[in-house]
Amino acid sequence: MVDQLNRLGIGRGDKVAVVLPQGPELAVAFLGVACGATAAPLNPAYLEKEFAFYLGDLEARALIVMAGDATPARAAAASLGVPLIELIVSSDGGLDLSGATQVFVSQLGMAMADEVALVLHTSGTTSRPKMVPLTHGNLCTSACNIARNLDLSERDTCLNVMPLFHIHGLVACVLAPLAAGGGTFCTRAFDAGQFPGWLEAWKPTWYSAVPTMHQAILAHLQEQSRTCAGSTLRFIRSSSAALPPSVMEDLEKTFRVPVIESYGMTEAAHQIASNPLPPRVRKPGSVGLPAGPGVAILDEAGGFVHAGAAGEIAIRGANVTLGYHGNSEANAQAFHRGWLRTGDQGYLDPDGYLFISGRLKEQINRGGEKLSPREIDEVLLTHPMVRQAVAFAVPHPSLGEDLAAAVVLHAGMDCTEVELRGFALDRLPAFKTPSRIVIVTDIPRGPTGKIQRIGLAGKLKGFLQIDYEAPATPMEKRVVDVFSEVLGCPMVGRHDNFFMLGGDSLRAMQALARLSQSLSMELAALLIFRWPTPSSLASELERIQSEMEVDALAKILEGLSPEERAKLLD
Numbered sequence: 001m002v003d004q005l006n007r008l009g010i011g012r013g014d015k016v017a018v019v020l021p022q023g024p025e026l027a028v029a030f031l032g033v034a035c036g037a038t039a040a041p042l043n044p045a046y047l048e049k050e051f052a053f054y055l056g057d058l059e060a061r062a063l064i065v066m067a068g069d070a071t072p073a074r075a076a077a078a079s080l081g082v083p084l085i086e087l088i089v090s091s092d093g094g095l096d097l098s099g100a101t102q103v104f105v106s107q108l109g110m111a112m113a114d115e116v117a118l119v120l121h122t123s124g125t126t127s128r129p130k131m132v133p134l135t136h137g138n139l140c141t142s143a144c145n146i147a148r149n150l151d152l153s154e155r156d157t158c159l160n161v162m163p164l165f166h167i168h169g170l171v172a173c174v175l176a177p178l179a180a181g182g183g184t185f186c187t188r189a190f191d192a193g194q195f196p197g198w199l200e201a202w203k204p205t206w207y208s209a210v211p212t213m214h215q216a217i218l219a220h221l222q223e224q225s226r227t228c229a230g231s232t233l234r235f236i237r238s239s240s241a242a243l244p245p246s247v248m249e250d251l252e253k254t255f256r257v258p259v260i261e262s263y264g265m266t267e268a269a270h271q272i273a274s275n276p277l278p279p280r281v282r283k284p285g286s287v288g289l290p291a292g293p294g295v296a297i298l299d300e301a302g303g304f305v306h307a308g309a310a311g312e313i314a315i316r317g318a319n320v321t322l323g324y325h326g327n328s329e330a331n332a333q334a335f336h337r338g339w340l341r342t343g344d345q346g347y348l349d350p351d352g353y354l355f356i357s358g359r360l361k362e363q364i365n366r367g368g369e370k371l372s373p374r375e376i377d378e379v380l381l382t383h384p385m386v387r388q389a390v391a392f393a394v395p396h397p398s399l400g401e402d403l404a405a406a407v408v409l410h411a412g413m414d415c416t417e418v419e420l421r422g423f424a425l426d427r428l429p430a431f432k433t434p435s436r437i438v439i440v441t442d443i444p445r446g447p448t449g450k451i452q453r454i455g456l457a458g459k460l461k462g463f464l465q466i467d468y469e470a471p472a473t474p475m476e477k478r479v480v481d482v483f484s485e486v487l488g489c490p491m492v493g494r495h496d497n498f499f500m501l502g503g504d505s506l507r508a509m510q511a512l513a514r515l516s517q518s519l520s521m522e523l524a525a526l527l528i529f530r531w532p533t534p535s536s537l538a539s540e541l542e543r544i545q546s547e548m549e550v551d552a553l554a555k556i557l558e559g560l561s562p563e564e565r566a567k568l569l570d
């Protein structure tokens with residue numbers, strides 16, 4: 001692939017955006033591009049304007065897409081004049097790159113250890129995401145740290161269910177198994193329903209995932225009354241968000257293998273700390289022992305706290321980025337005497353195990369998906385009726401945190417929550433759209449008069465709370481029944497919000513599949529995101545149903561002679 005890139009005029013130091021569907025081709029394209037240029041994999045779910053932002057911010061020299069894939073990234077690249085390269089998969093699985101040759105300005109051949117292999121964006125606390133460059137040295141150090149910690153060897157195969165535009169997937173699920181000489185089976189998309197089949201077919205020895213995926217797997221197995229006690233798994237790894245101890249216990253009971261919780265971060269090329277494998281001790285609720293970089297706990301002034309005290313977690317080591325790209329302000333804030341401040345709060349117990357106790361940064365962690373609340377504020381503020389908007393985290397049983405927003409309207413304006421959610425959903429991908437948008441007359445402030453996002457969920461509890469009201473129509477009853485089955489929640493009211501009751505995108509797909517089957521209707525994937533309450537969803541379903549009836553009648557009339565038509569309409 002390096003030769004092919006060089007022939008197209010791309011070389012070392014050139015940032016190449018990669019927008020490919022999940023799967024082995026993306027894993028190979030990442031490895032190939034990183035060997036001879038800098039890979040920048042982007043979330044294929046982004047909208048065109050997001051692609052335009054990332055391509056522009058990266059100053060991408062090229063964009064790689066799958067031949068035939070109609071991704072909106074193509075239009076974004078065309079508008080910026082970023083050359084397009086298509087990835088062609090031949091019948092024997094070989095990969096070829098096809099595109100117009102550019103004027104070559106870079107160095108040919110394989111990259112060196114100190115050159116940047118990968119660039120990922122973090123959702124910063126400001127609206128502009130920060131660009132994290134990671135060198136080959138950073139990535140290889142991290143991959144070897146993970147392989148050592150998990151005692152990986154050439155006999156191990158990972159089952160990769162993590163997206164390969166996220167550091168967790170790229171380093172823990174692709175580079176670490178390869179660093180140990182083992183293999184990785186890259187799935188097309190995470191699907192709890194297919195998980196038991198993958199275990200049987202591919203006989204992996206481990207997998208790594210975020211807690212919501214583990215929960216979805218457990219829920220599926222429970223629903224099917226299946227156990228996976230005799231699988232080939234040697235252990236299960238969890239990272240990127242806090243793993244509730246009860247989920248850890250259920251996983252260990254179901255699979256009869258140890259569950260290893262680790263702490264990772266893009267800036268650390270993923271792994272910072274990890275629980276060890278048995279016979280060493282795993283501590284539920286802890287992210288384990290430092291597993292690669294040095295870990296320190298700092299006070300506000302940047303000094304070390306006394307043993308056992310809580311403070312900001314700071315890291316340093318060969319896996320840690322040298323600094324954000326082109327962002328001296330962020331670097332000045334984040335780096336302190338060679339230590340990178342993570343923005344996470346925590347403490348080390350007497351055995352040296354790290355516990356994460358909170359977060360200083362504003363970032364919201366929606367089931368491992370990191371969101372910048374200011375980006376959401378800015379979108380809501382473009383609504384002509386909105387005067388003030390503040391996005392904030394609310395506790396969620398399976399995601400850990402979900403996203404809500406409080407909005408103050410301009411005087412004399414009137415607007416509903418459903419309208420505002422629809423507006424946000426038209427401008428943001430579903431995973432960045434708030435599950436609840438409460439309309440208030442004033443947003444509570446902290447003692448200094450500043451709006452404090454952290455703690456807003458508690459202060460706005462009264463607005464977030466929904467009083468129970470029984471379903472009022474047969475369609476509402478049908479939706480309520482499906483919500484309560486999928487969410488395992490006996491009392492669902494007509495104004496309850498699917499996401500606030502514990503729903504997430506995986507469960508939304510399940511609910512949609514059930515509704516679609518029982519109504520014999522094809523339903524759009526985002527329907528529950530747009531209409532998350534039984535009352536709003538039921539009215540939308542009734543509208544679709546009557547539209548279908550009108551269409552069906554028009555088709556029947558079309559096929560009739562004028563006399564038959566007149567007779568029927570009489």
Ligand code: AMP
Nearest residue numbers: 239240241242262263264265266287370
């Ligand atoms: P990312 O850069 O997307 O990998 O996100 C890094 C952030 O995820 C960290 O700074 C933490 O806030 C959070 N995180 C990662 N692993 C864990 C964990 N095991 N428990 C709690 N939070 C975690």
